[in-house]
Amino acid sequence: MLRSILSGNMGFAEIIIYLLSGIAVIFITLPIHEFAHGFAAVKLGDDTPRWQGRLTLNPFAHIDYIGALCILLFNFGWAKPVQVNHYNFRNPKRDMAITAFAGPLANIVLALISYFAFYGLTFLSNSVEFLFYVAIFFLYVAQLNIHLAVFNLLPIPPLDGSRLLSAFLPNKYYYALMRYERYIFWGVIALLWLGILDGPLDLISTVIARGLEFIASLPFRLFI
Numbered sequence: 001m002l003r004s005i006l007s008g009n010m011g012f013a014e015i016i017i018y019l020l021s022g023i024a025v026i027f028i029t030l031p032i033h034e035f036a037h038g039f040a041a042v043k044l045g046d047d048t049p050r051w052q053g054r055l056t057l058n059p060f061a062h063i064d065y066i067g068a069l070c071i072l073l074f075n076f077g078w079a080k081p082v083q084v085n086h087y088n089f090r091n092p093k094r095d096m097a098i099t100a101f102a103g104p105l106a107n108i109v110l111a112l113i114s115y116f117a118f119y120g121l122t123f124l125s126n127s128v129e130f131l132f133y134v135a136i137f138f139l140y141v142a143q144l145n146i147h148l149a150v151f152n153l154l155p156i157p158p159l160d161g162s163r164l165l166s167a168f169l170p171n172k173y174y175y176a177l178m179r180y181e182r183y184i185f186w187g188v189i190a191l192l193w194l195g196i197l198d199g200p201l202d203l204i205s206t207v208i209a210r211g212l213e214f215i216a217s218l219p220f221r222l223f224i
Contacts, residue, residue, distance in 0.1 A: 017133060021140035022072045027059040029110055029145055030079040033103040033152075034062040037082040037160075040102035044095040046088035054082045074192050075144060076151040076201065081158050093167040100163030107149035108208070114142035115216030123220060142212070146205045156188055157181035 010018070035057055038049030049055050054062070062079040071077035089095035121135035155161040157178050166174045177184075191197045 013133065014136075017137050018140050019072065021137050021144060024137075024141055025144045025148070026063065026068045026071060029107065029141070029148065030068070030077075031057045031059045031062050032110065033106050033148065034079050034082050036102040036106035037084075037099055040099045041082065041084045041095075044089050044099060046084050046086070046095075046099075048085045048088070049082050052083060070189070070192065071144065071148070075147045076192060076197075077148065078152065078159065097164050097167035100160045103160050104149040104152050107145040107152075108212070111142040111145035111149070111209075112212050112216060114138045114145065115212050118142060119217050119220045143205070143209065146208050146212070147201070150201055150204045150208065154188070156184055158185060 034054060038055040041049050042055060064078055064080045067078035069077070084096070084099055086092040086096050115138075117138040118135050121131045121138065125132035125135055152160040153164070155165040158181055162177070162181075165177075169177075188197070
């Protein structure tokens with residue numbers, strides 16, 4: 001995003017709409033993502049998210065300000081991780097994986113809903129120009145949600161993908177990896193800043209986006 005603005009590839013209206021969509025993602029999508037983690041954990045037997053006040057849609061309970069800034073700059077970011085105690089799960093490895101996947105899954109569902117809104121508003125915008133800009137807003141929201149899902153599924157601590165990894169790795173290897181969590185995390189931030197991760201992340205995001213676009217556009221192509 002930052003490189004597109006600096007290179008002049010985006011017009012003023014596009015920049016404003018993108019920033020508004022980023023703010024919406026920070027204050028609406030991220031809380032839903034983290035709430036999904038907490039809800040899954042509680043349903044699977046761990047009340048830690050409830051005790052820590054994370055079973056809420058209040059954005060200020062979830063926002064990590066560096067992660068929020070990264071969303072606006074790089075299209076990828078994060079919120080404060082929901083803490084869980086896997087010892088409270090009936091099947092720790094399986095339930096940890098389900099809890100970890102709940103957040104990215106919420107992003108995919110929100111992306112699909114946003115694509116439905118985009119196609120519906122695009123159809124209506126033939127007669128109302130303002131709706132075209134609202135449609136673009138939902139398009140950006142959909143794309144950001146996909147980017148968040150893909151980024152958070154990277155098997156790198158402390159992202160959700162590392163918790164999924166714990167379901168498949170032996171504990172001794174997983175805990176050995178987690179000892180280097182801080183260094184790995186800042187290494188990922190450096191790779192984002194340098195644009196090295198852009199290619200693979202964009203490729204995966206594009207594949208998912210095309211699938212969701214096909215599903216969301218289908219009613220409009222069949223019946224309109």
